[in-house]
Amino acid sequence: MNNSQLLKGTLEGCVLLVISQQEVYGYELVTKLQHLGFFDLSAGTVYPLLQKLERQGYLESQLRASNEGPKRKYYHLTASGQRQIQNFITDWQQLTATVTAVIEQTGGSKDGAIERKK
Amino acid sequence: MEPLSEKNNQLREKLTRENRKYYENLLLYLRIKGKDELVTEAVLLEILQDMLEAQANGRSAQQYFGADPKVAADELVTEINGAKQANLKENLSLNVFIFCLITLLAFTHTEINVIAYMIEIVGMVILLNITLTLLATDAFKRVSWRSYLGVGVAFMVYVGVLLLSDYFTPKTLIYPLGPATLWGIGALFVIYLVLYFKWNDHFSSGLFYIGALAFAATLVHLPLTGNIFQTLWGQVSLLVMLALILTVKAFKFKK
Numbered sequence: 440m441n442n443s444q445l446l447k448g449t450l451e452g453c454v455l456l457v458i459s460q461q462e463v464y465g466y467e468l469v470t471k472l473q474h475l476g477f478f479d480l481s482a483g484t485v486y487p488l489l490q491k492l493e494r495q496g497y498l499e500s501q502l503r504a505s506n507e508g509p510k511r512k513y514y515h516l517t518a519s520g521q522r523q524i525q526n527f528i529t530d531w532q533q534l535t536a537t538v539t540a541v542i543e544q545t546g547g548s549k550d551g552a553i554e555r556k557k
Numbered sequence: 558m559e560p561l562s563e564k565n566n567q568l569r570e571k572l573t574r575e576n577r578k579y580y581e582n583l584l585l586y587l588r589i590k591g592k593d594e595l596v597t598e599a600v601l602l603e604i605l606q607d608m609l610e611a612q613a614n615g616r617s618a619q620q621y622f623g624a625d626p627k628v629a630a631d632e633l634v635t636e637i638n639g640a641k642q643a644n645l646k647e648n649l650s651l652n653v654f655i656f657c658l659i660t661l662l663a664f665t666h667t668e669i670n671v672i673a674y675m676i677e678i679v680g681m682v683i684l685l686n687i688t689l690t691l692l693a694t695d696a697f698k699r700v701s702w703r704s705y706l707g708v709g710v711a712f713m714v715y716v717g718v719l720l721l722s723d724y725f726t727p728k729t730l731i732y733p734l735g736p737a738t739l740w741g742i743g744a745l746f747v748i749y750l751v752l753y754f755k756w757n758d759h760f761s762s763g764l765f766y767i768g769a770l771a772f773a774a775t776l777v778h779l780p781l782t783g784n785i786f787q788t789l790w791g792q793v794s795l796l797v798m799l800a801l802i803l804t805v806k807a808f809k810f811k812k
Contacts, residue, residue, distance in 0.1 A: 466607035469621075482611075483622045483629025486604060490636035505606070509564045512603050 450477070452527030454488055455497060455520055462501075462515040465489065489514060497523050561598035568605050576618035580608060583626050590634040597637055671730035673722040677796075680718040687711040719796050 450472075457463065457471050468489075469482045492498045497520035502510035516524075541547075565584070572580055584601055591597030604622070611621035623629055688708050773795060777786045785791045 464607070465603055466610045469607075481621070481623030481629070482604075482607065483626060483632075486600065487629065487632035487636050490600065490633065494636065494639060507609075508568055508606065509602060511606055512599070 449531065450480075450484065451488060451492065452524065452531065453477070454485070454492065455516065455524050455527065458498065458514055459516045459521065459524060462513045464511045464513050468514070492520070496520075561595070561602050565598065565602050565605060568602070568609065571609055572605075572612065572618070576608065576612055579618040579622070579626065580605060583622070583630055586627070586630045587633060587637070590630075590638075592638045600633060600637060668731050668733050670722075670726060670728065671732065672726040676722045676726065677719060680715045684711050684715045716797055720793055 453472065453475070454468065457468060457475070463471065465482065465486060469480065469485050472480050472485070489498065493500060493514070496517060498514045499517050500512045500514050503513050505511045569577060569580065583604070587597050587601055588594075591600075608618050608621055612618070619626075688711070776782045776795065786795050
């Protein structure tokens with residue numbers, strides 16, 4: 440299975456989590472996500488997501504003065520976004536618990552090996 | 558306040574040649590497909606600023622934004638167009654509206670053939686649609702000869718429609734137009750145009766259309782040029798010129 444497909448499903452929650460720590464602009468966010476482990480992440484994936492999250496009311500943006508040219512757009516989390524983070528964490532914990540149980544019951548292990556039942 | 562597009566034009570100069578090419582493909586595509594001009598320009602400026610920072614940190618536009626910008630662009634278009642219902646048709650309608658205004662005011666018609674006029678308007682809408690669709694198709698590659706040919710053929714068909722519409726349409730809905738009516742309607746339209754562009758923060762762009770109107774009207778009414786442009790061929794030439802200007806204006810997204 441393609442790892443990027445798995446990561447894409449969780450990117451939205453991770454973006455909200457990163458922004459919950461600190462107000463960021465686009466380039467900052469992409470860089471932080473890459474440092475956190477989304478090594479193959481491209482900015483082209485992030486901008487539509489930022490638009491979507493802002494449209495949904497989980498993020499708000501503000502223009503701030505920049506030393507280099509026009510004002511820059513910074514994103515911060517809204518109260519609604521904070522609730523969405525809670526939902527994401529709950530869903531993720533349930534999902535990981537379920538998947539872990541399936542792996543264990545089908546003979547899988549942490550190193551990816553599968554024990555076939557005789 | 559400086560329009561976002563002008564800020565974009567200034568900042569773009571700082572990109573390297575390769576990065577600029579990459580970015581301008583993205584810009585063209587979003588400007589054509591994005592239905593909300595203000596949101597589209599804001600997103601483009603945001604991406605440009607970040608791309609410049611990536612460039613300063615040794616990353617190319619492709620490395621930063623991704624190897625397949627069209628996928629990202631399509632997702633952005635989906636989000637931009639979901640944000641507001643103002644759409645491309647509004648811009649096309651505006652072009653048609655301006656064309657109607659220009660023809661109405663520019664010519665010393667004593668009467669108007671409504672059916673022929675409606676056909677000319679539909680022809681203009683189709684021409685602009687074809688032009689913009691072909692531009693969008695070629696957004697991430699070099700404009701193909703097929704696209705140029707397509708626009709050229711569409712334009713020639715449109716000129717044919719202009720020339721023939723008066724002859725082949727039934728003479729049933731023809732109404733007289735006095736000078737007072739013409740100038741009264743024209744004044745209302747000009748006021749509408751000025752307000753439209755001010756509301757949409759594109760007053761400098763609007764000056765182009767108002768300028769085209771004033772130019773056409775002047776050509777028809779000046780003693781020196783009036784004799785030429787009040788004949789049938791003179792009127793058709795002016796119409797063709799205006800249609801060409803409006804079609805070329807659609808390519809303004811390249812700039």
